[in-house]
Amino acid sequence: AQSVSQHNHHVILSEAASLELGCNYSYGGTVNLFWYVQYPGQHLQLLLKYFSGDPLVKGIKGFEAEFIKSKFSFNLRKPSVQWSDTAEYFCAVDSGGGADGLTFGKGTHLIIQP
Amino acid sequence: DGGITQSPKYLFRKEGQNVTLSCEQNLNHDAMYWYRQDPGQGLRLIYYSQIVNDFQKGDIAEGYSVSREKKESFPLTVTSAQKNPTAFYLCASGDRGIDTQYFGPGTRLTVL
Numbered sequence: 001a002q003s004v005s006q007h008n009h010h011v012i013l014s015e016a017a018s019l020e021l022g023c024n025y026s027y028g029g030t031v032n033l034f035w036y037v038q039y040p041g042q043h044l045q046l047l048l049k050y051f052s053g054d055p056l057v058k059g060i061k062g063f064e065a066e067f068i069k070s071k072f073s074f075n076l077r078k079p080s081v082q083w084s085d086t087a088e089y090f091c092a093v094d095s096g097g098g099a100d101g102l103t104f105g106k107g108t109h110l111i112i113q114p
Numbered sequence: 115d116g117g118i119t120q121s122p123k124y125l126f127r128k129e130g131q132n133v134t135l136s137c138e139q140n141l142n143h144d145a146m147y148w149y150r151q152d153p154g155q156g157l158r159l160i161y162y163s164q165i166v167n168d169f170q171k172g173d174i175a176e177g178y179s180v181s182r183e184k185k186e187s188f189p190l191t192v193t194s195a196q197k198n199p200t201a202f203y204l205c206a207s208g209d210r211g212i213d214t215q216y217f218g219p220g221t222r223l224t225v226l
Contacts, residue, residue, distance in 0.1 A: 001173070009154065034214070044157075044204060044217040090156060101147050101172055102215060106156040 002027035004093050006105035013081055014113050021076040021108050023091030033074040034092040034102065035065055044090070050074065061085070086112045117141065118218035120205050125223045127199075135190045135221045137205035144210040146188035150174060151202040151220070160203075163188055164210050192223060199225045 007022035025031065035047040048059025055067040065076045074091060088109050092102040118139045127133045139146065145164050149157040159172030163182040177196025182188055188207075192199045202222050206215040 004156075006156075036217075043219050046214055046216075049214060092157075100170065101149075101159040101162045102157075104149075104156040104158070106154060 002093060002095055002103050004091055004103050004105040006089075006091055006108050008108050009106065010109050010111070012111045012113065015083055016080050019076070019078040019081050019085070019110070021089055021091075021110070023074045023076065023105060024072050025074070025091075025093045025103075026072065027093060027095045028072075029095060032094040033065075033067060034094070035059065035063070035074075035076050036090045036092060036104075037087050038090070038107075039087045047076070047089070081110075081112050083112045083114045086110060118205060118207055118216060120203075120218040120221050122221060123219065125221055127223070127225050129225055130194045132194060133192050133199075133223065135192065135203055135205075135223070137188045137190065137218060138186055139188075139205075139207040139216075139218075140186060141207055141216065142185075143207035143216075144185070145208045145215075146182070147206040147208075147215060148172075148178075148180065148188070148190045149204045149206065151204055157204060160190065199223060 003026045005024045033050040036044050037047045038044045048057050050057045050067045058064045063078050067074050088107045090107045091105040094102050121136045147162040148160040151157050158174050160178050161180040163169035179191045204220045205218040208215040
């Protein structure tokens, strides 16, 4: 069974700081990769996704992620965070072509201090 | 207004009772999923269904059951066999072969 590892469970940053959240997965074949975000009191929503093509993908709210196949990584980045980015972030992997659900990491709780 | 609805938002049950969580979607998606979210554990897949009248066990199916009689609905029953049922339950849907899943607001189940 594949697994997804998120390196940091809790991250605290000040506004305007740069952000990078790590994500590594274990599956060696073709994968689809996702970052989801859960703002306080809101639905889990898609931040960005990678299926194929350009390994640098851009998502909503200024987030981007880079797929590095050789490192089995899909790290999330944002150059300048805002207080409203406070949320829980989940990396997820699909290795079944959409057939059998996603494997999620344990999440990173991000707190942005004003 | 398209989306996924889950009801109720909060649910309290006594130990030993079965309880059914509702999930409805009007996105015309073929596939539906149930996940369980525990603090510090991320989301774990309980059951999924790619088509009406068919469903598959996920990683943590023991103590749960589902049905898929209609495309729009995928109810989850938490049975008394589930040893640690208190959790936040999320339903999702998506198109078969297209991997983005869309999530409902969740149901927080507390077993007393």
